[in-house]
Amino acid sequence: MSKSRKTVARKAKAAKTPAVGRARVKAKARAATVRKSPKTGGKWVYSFGDGKAEGKASMRNLLGGKGAGLAEMAGLGLPVPPGFTITTDVCTYYYANNEQYPKDLKPQVEKALAQVGKLTGKVFGDEVNPLLVSVRSGARASMPGMMDTVLNLGLNDETVEAVAKKSGDRRFAYDSYRRFITMYSDVVLGVEHHHFEDLLDRHKEQQGYSLDTDLTADDWAELVKQYKKRVLEEKGEPFPQDPHAQLWGAIGAVFGSWMNQRAKTYRRLHNIPESWGTAVNVQAMVFGNMGDTSATGVAFTRNPSTGERRLYGEFLINAQGEDVVAGIRTPQEITEAARKESGSDKPSMETAMPKAFAELNRIYNKLEKHYRDMQDLEFTVEQGKLWMLQTRNGKRTAKAALRIAVELANEKLITKQEAVLRVDPASLDQLLHPTIDPKAERKIIATGLPASPGAASGEIVFSADEAAQMKADGKKVILVRVETSPEDIHGMHAAEGILTTRGGMTSHAAVVARGMGKPCVSGAGSLRVDYAGKTLTASGQTFKQGDWITIDGSTGQVLGGKVTMVEPQLSGEFGVLMGWADAVRKLGVRANADTPADARAAVKFGAEGIGLCRTEHMFFDEERIQAVREMILSDDEKARRAALAKILPMQRQDFVALFEIMKGKPVTIRLLDPPLHEFLPHGDKEIAEVAEAMGVPPRVIADRARELAEFNPMLGFRGCRIAIAYPEIAEMQARAIFEAAVEAAQKTGEPVVPEVMVPLIATRAEFDIVKARIDAMAEAVKKEKGAAFDYQVGTMIELPRASLMAAEIAGGKGGAEFFSFGTNDLTQTTFGISRDDAASFLGVYTQRGILPGDPFVSIDQQGVGELVKIGVERGRKVRPKLKVGICGEHGGDPASVAFCHVTKLDYVSCSPFRVPIARLAAAQAALGKDAASQA
Amino acid sequence: MSKSRKTVARKAKAAKTPAVGRARVKAKARAATVRKSPKTGGKWVYSFGDGKAEGKASMRNLLGGKGAGLAEMAGLGLPVPPGFTITTDVCTYYYANNEQYPKDLKPQVEKALAQVGKLTGKVFGDEVNPLLVSVRSGARASMPGMMDTVLNLGLNDETVEAVAKKSGDRRFAYDSYRRFITMYSDVVLGVEHHHFEDLLDRHKEQQGYSLDTDLTADDWAELVKQYKKRVLEEKGEPFPQDPHAQLWGAIGAVFGSWMNQRAKTYRRLHNIPESWGTAVNVQAMVFGNMGDTSATGVAFTRNPSTGERRLYGEFLINAQGEDVVAGIRTPQEITEAARKESGSDKPSMETAMPKAFAELNRIYNKLEKHYRDMQDLEFTVEQGKLWMLQTRNGKRTAKAALRIAVELANEKLITKQEAVLRVDPASLDQLLHPTIDPKAERKIIATGLPASPGAASGEIVFSADEAAQMKADGKKVILVRVETSPEDIHGMHAAEGILTTRGGMTSHAAVVARGMGKPCVSGAGSLRVDYAGKTLTASGQTFKQGDWITIDGSTGQVLGGKVTMVEPQLSGEFGVLMGWADAVRKLGVRANADTPADARAAVKFGAEGIGLCRTEHMFFDEERIQAVREMILSDDEKARRAALAKILPMQRQDFVALFEIMKGKPVTIRLLDPPLHEFLPHGDKEIAEVAEAMGVPPRVIADRARELAEFNPMLGFRGCRIAIAYPEIAEMQARAIFEAAVEAAQKTGEPVVPEVMVPLIATRAEFDIVKARIDAMAEAVKKEKGAAFDYQVGTMIELPRASLMAAEIAGGKGGAEFFSFGTNDLTQTTFGISRDDAASFLGVYTQRGILPGDPFVSIDQQGVGELVKIGVERGRKVRPKLKVGICGEHGGDPASVAFCHVTKLDYVSCSPFRVPIARLAAAQAALGKDAASQA
Secondary structure: OHHHHHHHHHOOOOOOOOOHHHHHHHHHHHHHHOOOOOOOOOOOOOEEEEEOOOOHHHHHHHHHHHHHHHHHHHOOOOOOOOOEEEEEHHHHHHHHHHOOOHHHHHHHHHHHHHHHHHOOOOOOOOOOEEEEEEEEEEOOOOOOOOOOOOEEOOOOOOOOHHHHHHHHHHHHHHHHHHHHHHHHHHHOOOOOOOHHHHHHHHHHHHHOOOOOOHHHHHHHHHHHHHHHHHHHHOOOOOOOHHHHHHHHHHHHHHHHHHHOOHHHHHHHOOOHHHHHOOOEEEEEEEOOOOOOOOOEEEEEOOOOOOOOOOOEEEEEEOOOOHHHHHHHOOEEEEOOHHHHHOOOOOOHHHHHHHHHHHHHHHHHHHHHHOOOEEEEEEEEEEEEEEEEEEEOOOOHHHHHHHHHHHHHOOOOOOOOOHHHHHHHHHHHHHHHHHHHOOOOOOOOEEEEEEEEEEEEEEEEEEOOHHHHHHHHOOOOOEEEEOOOOOOHHHHHHHHOOOEEEEOOOOOOOHHHHHHHHHOEEEEOOOOOEEEOOOEEEOEEEEEEEEEEEEEOOOEEEEEOOOOOOOOOOOOOOHHHHHHHHHOOOOOEEEEEEOOHHHHHHHHHHHOEEEEEEHHHHOOHHHHHHHHHHHHHHHHHHHHHHHHHHHHHHHHHHHHHOOOOOOOOEEEEEEOOOOHHHHHOOHHHHHHHHHHHHHHHOOOHHHHHHHHOOOOHHHOOOOHHHHHOOOHHHHHOOOHHHHHHHHHHHHOOOOOOOEEEEEOOOOHHHHHHHHHHHHHHHHHHHHHHHHHOOOOOOEEEEHHHHHHHHHHHHHHOOOOOEEEEOOOOHHHHHOOOOOOOOHHHHHHHHHHHHOOOOOOOOOOOOHHHHHHHHHHHHHHHHHHHOEEEEOOOOOOOOHHHHHHHHHHHOEEEEEEEEEHHHHHHHHHOOOOOOOHOOOO | OOHHHHHHHHHOOOOOOOHHHHHHHHHHHHHHOOOOOOOOOOEEEEEEOOOOOOOOHHHHHHHHHHHHHHHHHHHHHOOOOOEEEOOOHHHHHHHHOOOOOOOOOOHHHHHHHHHHHHHHHHHHOOOOOOEEEEEEEOOOOOOOOOOOOEEEEEOOOOHHHHHHHHHHHHHHHHHHHHHHHHHHHHHHOOOOHHHHHHHHHHHHHHHHOHHHHHHHHHHHHHHHHHOOOHHHHOOOOOOOOOOOHHHHHHHHHHHOOOOHHHHHHHHHHOOOOOOOEEEEEEEEEOOOOOOOEEEEEEEEEEOOOOOOOOEEEEEOOOHHHHHHHHOOOOOOOHHHHHHHHHHHOOOOOHHHHHHHHHHHHHHHHHHHHHHHHHHEEEEEEOOOEEEEEEEOOOOHHHHHHHHHHHHHHHHHOOOOOHHHHHHHHHHHHHHHHEEEOOOOOEEEEEEEEEEEEEEEEEEEEOOOOHHHHHHHHOEEEEEEEEOOHHHHHHHHOOOOOOEEEOOOOOOOOOHHHHHHHHOOEEEEOOOEOOOOEEEEEOOOEEOOOEEEEEEOOOOOOEOOOOOOOEEEOOOOHHHHHHHHHHOOOEEEEEEEEHHHHHHHHHOOOOOOOOOEEEEHHHHHHHHHHHHHHHHHHHOOHHHHHHHHHHHHHHHHHEEEEEEEEHOOOOOOOOOOOOOOHOOOOOOOHHHHHHHHHOOOHHHHHHHHHHHHOOHHHHHOOOOOHHHHHHHHHHHHHHHHHHHHHHHHHHHHHOOOOOOEOOOOOOOOHHHHHHHHHHHHHHHHHHHHHHOOOOEEEEEOOHHHHHHHHHHHHHHOOOOHHHEOOHHHHHHHHHOOOOOOOOOHHHHHHHHHHOOOOOOOOOOOOOOOOHHHHHHHHHHHOOOOEEEEOOHHEEEHHHHHHHHHHHHHOOOOEEEEHHHHHHHHHHHHOOOOOOHHOOO
């Protein structure tokens, strides 16, 4: 059935599988509940059928997902072919005991098999009325790589004749037998498929057949002979004729496949513990291939792509699963409405099998009400009678998840709070950015990191200046750089998207792009950029400036050429669900916003304030950078003050704009943070240009740049260290903030309470020195303007020492009034990992499981998290009302948001485009979804 | 008396004042005991005299150092002129109460003054038999910058006549009066000295006198008139004639001077709390200027330069203190033996004043026994009678401190343990390195950081290669670089000393130089190096390659020219005291040693093992660097292994040599730590050279160097991250270690238990992966060699996360068997300060008291220290026998060693030359000297 499943999934447009990292986190959480040692006696087998079942849905750990679903359906009285599940404990026992089964397993299987026989009126291995079964694996989590299914087990040279006689359809009987030999030989005996395909092809050629349906009963009987002969040749033993030997062979194959290489690899990648084991499901066969009143199919109870409430699926008449895999026949629609929509000339199930369809309708409604979620179903119709083979919660797109959750709540099937829990916060990203049309062909030329979501096409441009120029000329461009720096901001603004060949998820390009809501692929290391020649080389292809490329910031893919996009559309459900989320969350959500555009996006996405305004981004504006450079090149405080005086009115205007947009909502403004050399040009050419523009000899700039150069700028002369060495800079910024607060309050009528944030504090003395300057400036502005205003002075906690010294920093009179954890830098220092350089080894670290994921994406709860906890506890101990937030990139990561909730932070602050994610994640955390299981 | 004191000090050859940082730490510790608020009533005045005293030595906080010493001597029955001390509480009260004295102060002073009068048979202000007094300040800690002394207070136009009559010496009386007017006007009224000097000079000129002794009583009387007139002119008020007004004026001046700018600056620099306050000592005058049976002098009870047990000092007949300040007369020796040695023709005190000398002898022996330490005395002989004016523990050189401590113990005056506590560990540095001859002239051209102690002269050279060449030509050179890198090691080896213009106390140059025991001045920022022109510009002077300079790595001074050196000589007392120290210390002391030379030095200085062998230093050897570069330039593992195979035999030989020298003592070997780009050449010229030598195109090297380049190498691809990405490097090193262990054990007969240390661990998974490779290699070597050996695998704890995760890293089977705290890197990450870049702001930070000192020199006990404590506690909790050491530069810093003792580390490891310091500091810590008060 898996091919048909795939088809549905394809139609469902990107029923996205969860990202690796997220699944791993979830798996880890579940691992905590695993039983340490298997039981050595007791109940190993759980039967179901005839409206009863020993198991139920909640026994998923013991029965596996499939077994639990079958038991639950049977228990509900739905038509499930009778069968039994051999528990995961048997698997665990098997591997703990040198691949031996528990002694009492065999009698329990025999007994369960007899019970299945009794319910079906058949006997396993009987030569007159033989019971045939399917054997399927079924682990706790869906796990590709394991043995999947053996159908028609129990057939041999005698029973096939009995089936023929009993069904009155010899072709069906031999068709089933050859299917069984093929499957069993492949998955149990290790005789691969191609052997049988070869024989079939040769036979068809000899007979002049083109389709499998052309084969008669005798043809299949002849092929069965050939198949058995081939098995004998390959294995040196005949194909097993004893149905019990067949059964134990299949059971052994399922357990054996738990330890095959593919399964092991999958488990390692998804952090699924070996100790979970798999269950084995043995079930009476029902046949979709018993003629035109039989069929097999799959369905979703709602559209997994749009969420529309309508049965959605496909089926094949007179078929067993692997026919669909072969892909020769096109599946038919289930509902008549869908058939009409698709324009298919083949009848829908609704018209072809109205009775079975009606039954399916009844059942799916029942199952959806029972499971209170959209279900993914498998069924078979055997001579008009519907049998259910599987039900499980269906995978769905973000858009569908949103609609389904809201509608289920409106239908009162679930509560609003449950609805909030039903949507993966991270998936909202899909809804907020343009995405590549899933129908479009993807000519992938490289893959980097999915640094900022969304997709964009544009002409290649290699410099920020040219990007701005081309944008001005009405062109769409993708800015391609080895790495970006603050000097490139105007080019990033001009570009549709940014592509870099170096740098990680929190490189400059990534952080800024996320802030701007622009797509970005970073660290695409296989690309070669030649700035001089203005070329980009990828997989042997060379692209020139002006050639089109497309980047997909949600997957990290770089595509050649221009590709069709799908624009995001925010549905009404989005607003509804966000409203429900806001009603339950405890954590505030603010945005990191440096510009009026950022601030407007922040407000639009529901941010409750600005948690981080990085003033340095304002310094790079073309009009200002010259004054900034004058300031840096000044020899003395007087000259610096003169240069700063030029920046003051512009900086004040920045703040006025932000305050006006935020209308009284809190705004945290961080004083200048980066090392001053970031503002100077690099490279002889740039230096010469700037020197000319400034009218100074290039040597002056080069010398100063060399003086300021640092081995490790991340650990250098930055943050409050600048405010202490050059207090006039902090004073100018404080003045701009306070004057703007007065002006904006007058304009809007809303009082503005600016939160001034001192970066990179390691000691209380640093804080005191900078705060004294800020306080003095506030006094001065109050006097000058004759205006009263409140303000707070707080600090970034972004160094391990600051966390440890939190009590000192927040304590007593004049201590920090708020903390904002800068978890980007805190991660860098706690781990000793530079985010700009991490690409060289972090990939290996996450691939090999040394780290569960990129600690710059999701906060390292153990290490960095402990420092956050220490900071919060110690800070609040001395200042119970201390306002505590987080403003690193983690503020928009659901697992990190959950951590912040548990750690009792007051708010998280993230890129404007991640605000909805943070709101939803915060709500889920408040509803008890723990950080480890988040997103 | 201060000039005479200076002379003695000069003779004592560098009776070194304690380094600023240390004094500050001490002061801070004392601050903890300060009383918060002054008492508002009670006893403000403590009297002494006539063999009795209300105070005693232990009341130093209340009476100040001088007052406590006077009280103690008086209490011992020694001849102390009677007097009284106004307590430090009065000073505190004064400043807490708007510069008002406590109400009951005045009557208490009056009463005490009357008591002094009674004991001396005189009356203060009496016109017949007037009492004259001295007024001196006296804080808890000796504090330059405050008002010092007013002598002869109580003289006025009437009392001077009474003194003349009573003494029968009118010249003495007017001499005393003019001295009093001069001093009082200067320090109390603010009429500066030069006014009176001018008048005196003019008078001498008019009279044709050349010496002060030429002036008669009438001359002085005339000058007194002129002096008083000048005071009236300057102040608009007459010189005060009321002795009581004079007294309160002087008391007020002492208290006022507590808040003058110089005193404030001194306190800020030395972290002395304002709240300590100063005391005021008022004491009956005795006169050393009453003719040839009177004198004044200072003495040390042992030689403060050599420690020799002999009274050592000088005196002046018929003089008061300021005569000596004037420097006109040469002081005479006190003992006859000293007179003979100095060849002076002036009589010694022993012959000139035998009775007073005998009394001084009796008293100094008594005081030394009483104080159980060498004393620094001030005395006056008045008409044959000896009076004691001060006693305090004398300052001394390191050499003297060692000898005095050992001899006092041998004399049973103190215990051996007290002797151990008497020597400042940091001062031992003076004894282990050559120092600049104190008699030599110092032409200071720049001052940098005292990065590695000792001094050296040599010809300037600007490159490592040329340094090696010049050394080979028999020249002595000083390697001058902007900064050094591992490529410069051979040049550093060749040089007598290293001078850099950038980098801090733990820059590459500093760390390597200390390891080599070579002097180094780092971060001499005022120097300009021009590599191309091969010049060094300092304070306007330009030095060329080949010019001589001298560096003093103990002070940070850079001197022009060649300067005479004093070679270190280790006295017998050194060994004796070290033995006593070793007997009491709990903490082990190892050395950081990378080479056989280092290891031999380590053994010589008493190291008990090697705590850190940095294998990368071995990689820079000329023979090897090429193979290392081949390895780095290799495209695949196979090529890397081939290159590593060339390094293996050399690396093995390194370890064999170390193991042989250490003879079974533990040796901790750290796997390759620095980023690989450190091994590649930088700059086009070097790249071209290396490319030619290796026979590859320069572009290959340049490209690889660019690929490996990092923004923040400190937080980059280094440490265990290299071992994980390129396990073949760790395997080669492990093989070399284990093969060497087998070989060395066979050679020496001592089993070798190597400790293999994995650097930069942040997670347990990293440790597991690297340890698995090491274990596998140990098994392989055991099999190949048919030899058994033990070994341990442990880790550096140098990241905050590693400290927090200590339990995970050390826990269970296969956990780390030892921790070595790499507190250099831990300080960098905890503070977010790159030691290579810190110079740009750390100086400001320590000057402004934002940090108590350079955290790379003395461990930040609050922040970094808490992480060390956390690491130790969590590690030992899961592995109680976990061996824990420290191998950062802090291992040789006494305060840090004390911290390590308290934190219960097993050992510290430091540069070989700091091993004695660590041994002594560890002993002092074991004797209870706390970290805060340590050296």
